Amino acid sequence: MTTCVNYADIKARYGNKGQGKLPFIPGLEAAGIIEQVGDEVISFVVGDRVMAFPHHGSYAEYIVADENLTFAIPDSIGFDVAGSYGIVSFLSYKLLTDVAKLQDGDKVLIHSASGGVGTTAIQVAKALGAGTIIGTVGHTTKISTALEAGADHVICYNNEDFAQTVNELTDSKGVPIILDSIGGEITAQSMKCLSNYGRLVVFGNSSGEYGQLQTGDLHSSCRSVLGFSLGTTRKEQPEVLKDISTHVLRMLESDQIQIKISEKLPLKEAALAHQRIESRNSTGKILLYTEYS
Secondary structure, three states, X not given: XXXXXXXXXXXXXXXXXXXXXXXXXXXXXXXXXXXXXXXXXXXXXXXXXXXXOOOOOOOOOOOOOXXXXXEEOOOOOOHHHHOOOHHHHHHHHHHHHHHOOOOOOOOEEEOOOOXXXXXXXXXXXXXXXXXXXXXXXXXXXXXXXXXXXXOOEEEEOOOOOHHXXXXXXXXXXXXXXXXXXOOHHHHHHHHHHEEEEEEEEEOOOOOOOOOOOOHHHOOOOOOEEEEOOHHHHHHHOOOHHHHHHHHHHHHHHOOOOOOOEEEEXXXXXXXXXXXXXXXXXXXXXXXXXXXXO
């Protein structure tokens, strides 16, 4: 079985995702072969290749998942990709299509563009017909990763005023879609380059802070600030993920989405994997595998 490390795992370990029950097992997604099925399961049988969002963590040899949070994977997709595509690709597709309402030719600004979600969102946006795609990163060493994923321009927000640069790139009009998983000052600054009728989508706060916004920034400009959580959706509206799975798998099979795996570690090295993520020096996905994978 394979799983991967998401930033949400770090937050959960620190207790920033609510009070969990002990023993605590991190992990949100995994891929493997079905060993057993419940009496009421009708979509899967023992031996099926699947990826799933489990009940109680995925850093384990075996996991348990609901049928409606389990998705068949074709033979053409290996377990390495299957164990790491769920969060990043489901989230990217949902953010761009249903939340941000991406239209053909729309310019898109994606923060944290070199990470797992960022590099995937760039590819999904391009596949959906986005126009100019601008990424931001926190360090110049990450610029090449975002460019390789397909971004047209990449800005290091610690070295320059990203909002000013975005406005320069868009003839002072700004962009209609911004994907923000950082929060804090980045969220506040994003409003300075969000176009009229634009949508700022907030889906995380890796900075540890939430941005402060003024409602006056929304009224006459007809702009919107939208929130989304894949975790909440998995709990409250899991049925919407089936349709997303179909679209995402089609993109993976046609190579419109390529999941970059930067490192593959045995499950016993999970602590090291977390250190890599927390250092903010990693790019792409870090995979964990059991000895049976």
